[in-house]
Structures are given as structure tokens and as C-alpha cells.
Amino acid sequence: MTENFKTVKYEQIILPDIIKEFNKKSEENLAFKKLSELYSLKKKEFELRNFRSTPYVFDKIKLNWIIISEEIEKENKDILAGHAITCEINWLGSVEDLPENGWSGATLRCHKNNNNKINTLVGLFIHVEKNYKNKQLSKIFIENMKKIAIKKNYKLVIPLRPPTRFEKEFCEISFDEFCKLKTSDGFFQDYWIRQHQKFGAEYLDSCETSHQHKIPLKIFKHFFGENIIKNTGYYTVNILGGWYKVFFDLKKNEVTINQGCVWVEHITT
Numbered sequence: 001m002t003e004n005f006k007t008v009k010y011e012q013i014i015l016p017d018i019i020k021e022f023n024k025k026s027e028e029n030l031a032f033k034k035l036s037e038l039y040s041l042k043k044k045e046f047e048l049r050n051f052r053s054t055p056y057v058f059d060k061i062k063l064n065w066i067i068i069s070e071e072i073e074k075e076n077k078d079i080l081a082g083h084a085i086t087c088e089i090n091w092l093g094s095v096e097d098l099p100e101n102g103w104s105g106a107t108l109r110c111h112k113n114n115n116n117k118i119n120t121l122v123g124l125f126i127h128v129e130k131n132y133k134n135k136q137l138s139k140i141f142i143e144n145m146k147k148i149a150i151k152k153n154y155k156l157v158i159p160l161r162p163p164t165r166f167e168k169e170f171c172e173i174s175f176d177e178f179c180k181l182k183t184s185d186g187f188f189q190d191y192w193i194r195q196h197q198k199f200g201a202e203y204l205d206s207c208e209t210s211h212q213h214k215i216p217l218k219i220f221k222h223f224f225g226e227n228i229i230k231n232t233g234y235y236t237v238n239i240l241g242g243w244y245k246v247f248f249d250l251k252k253n254e255v256t257i258n259q260g261c262v263w264v265e266h267i268t269t
Contacts, residue, residue, distance in 0.1 A: 004072075005081060005135075007144065010065040012088075015039060015058065018065060031069035031080035046223045048257070051213040054104045057111040061087055064121070066144045068137060082128035084141040086148065090116035091155060095205045095263075102159040102210025102261035121149040123158035142199055142266065149268040156268050158201070159210055159261035162190040166242030175260040179206040193262050201264035210261035217253040 010018060019039055026033035049056050064086045069078040087110040091097055099105030099122075106122045123145050128137045149156040162179065164170055170178055181189035188194045188203075197203070224239055232250045236243060239257065247256040 004070050006069050006071055006078065007140075008065075008067045008069070009144070009148075010067075011148070012062040012064065014060065014062055018063070029069075029078050031067065031078045034080045035067070035083065046219075048211075048213050051215045051219075052104065053209075053212040053214050053256075054101055055108065057107050058124075061107055061110045063087055063124075064148060066141055068140065070132075080129055081132040081135065082126070082137045082141065084123065084127070084145065085125040086121050086123050086145055088118045088152075088154070089113070089120050089122055090118055091120040091157065093155065098157070098205060098207075098263050099159075100207075101212070102207035102263070103161070104209075104211060105207075106159060118154070120155045120157060121145060121152070123156065138195060139199060142196070146266055146268055149266075154268065156266045157204070158196065158264050158266070159207070160192055160196060160264060161210065161259060161261055162192055164190045164192075165260065166244065168236070168243040171243040171245050172236055175208040175258070176206055179260070179262050190262075193264070196264050196266075199266070201266050204263040204265055206260060206262050208258050208260040211259035213257045215255045215257065217248070217250075217255055220255045 010021070013021075019036060022032045022036035022039070026036045066084040066086075068081045068083065070081050071078050087107060089099065089106060089109045090113065091099075099109045101108075103124060106124065110122070123142075126138060126141045128135075145156055145158075148154075165175070165178055170181075179188075179190075179193070183189055183194075187197055193203070224237065229235060229248050229250070232248060234245050234247055236245050238244075239246075244257055249256070
């Protein structure tokens, strides 16, 4: 980190309240203005989250935010460099007790806490802006997550969304097989999993249904065009710039889209 970067943290705050904070500061801070626009609760014409097969509770749970901005002194403004989000759950520490349905399951467990003792931080999201990809901010975000977890005496797990899964050469193999692909140096093939591995994370498990969406065929065709679908089955299609092996069910007139995750744990003891 250079002296021109600033880190701001917010702990245990729900999305509507953090948006109010972003809005309040957006006039004088471009970083908060961009976050305000990104997380606006106004619905777009098409959003995958509207078709989740599990309840969407991201806007109802308490979240921890880590925001990094670059201070441009000559222009007297802050530019968003990246941000990360975590939630808190109870986890017994075993693979078997990881939340069902990955990322979605983690948010649901957070929402349905049922007075269980919270002992685990879940890294839901890390995003580095395009112009800051070479600044090693991912490592800074992970280190900040670890600091929060250590301060609270929590474990830290992250349901990683492997980006190379959405490349055409990888989308058609089984998700479990894809997640275990490694290069000759012993590191994972996917660069996001590999990066966490190099940061010392331990691979725990994979989950194919971390984000699952079921979309009526008519709506799918409206937004993504007519595909030559003659029979029920799996087809490889391009959706929003990424490649997916989706299931078309012509009897139900429904399309099922899965985005998987890889669970990793970072040491916090």
C-alpha cells in the first residue's frame, strides 16, 4: 500500500444503512458515489438474483465492509480502488458443516442465526477496480479480513467464485473436476484459487450450486436470444460475457444456471 491509498471499514451494518452512508458522502467522495451506484436497491430490467432458487437475503443481513480508495491530491478527490464484504456465521469447523449451497447458504445461515454462537467470518466478495489490478490489493483485502477475524477470535472461510470456470474450455467439464485442476507447479489451475493458495489458504471443498438460478425459458430467450434447443438437456451458452453449461428443461419450460464456489480457509490462529 502506498500513502495515497486509504482504507475505511464498516462493521455489522445492513445494506440499506450502508447505502445511506454512501449517499451522504457521495457528493464529496467519488469512491462512495460509485459504491452508492453499484449497490442501489433500484432493480434493473434483468437481474439474475431475481431468479435465485434459494432466498435472497444479502440486503437483510449485517455485513462488514472494507473499502480502499486512492486519494488524488491535485484533484482533491478519492477514487474507488476496490472493496470487500464479509458476513458472520456459526461453523463447527468441519467440511460437513460448511453452509449448503456455498455463498447463498452462507448468507442464509447468517440470516437464520437462531442465536448460535458466531465464530466464523465469511468472505463474500472481493472486487478490485480495473485500473488497480496490478496493485496487489487482493492480498490487502485478505489481510484485512484476517485482522477482523483475529480481533473477534473467529475462523475465516471464503466461498471463492473461480473466474476461469466461465471460459469455454473449462465450462463443460464437471465442476468438481474443474476445481481440482492443477498446473505442473502443484498450484491450482484457476488463478483466483491459486492466489489464495499462495496466500496460505487451505482447500476445503467445492459446491456447484453456490449461486443457482431458475429462469423461465421465455424470459431467458428474451434477454439472451434464441438458442437452437430441440431436446431437454445440457447446452453450452454465453451469458453476460461468460460461458455456462446450462440445463434446459422443455417440460417445465425452465433454464437452470449454476455458478459454483470453492471453499477455502485462511489461518487466523
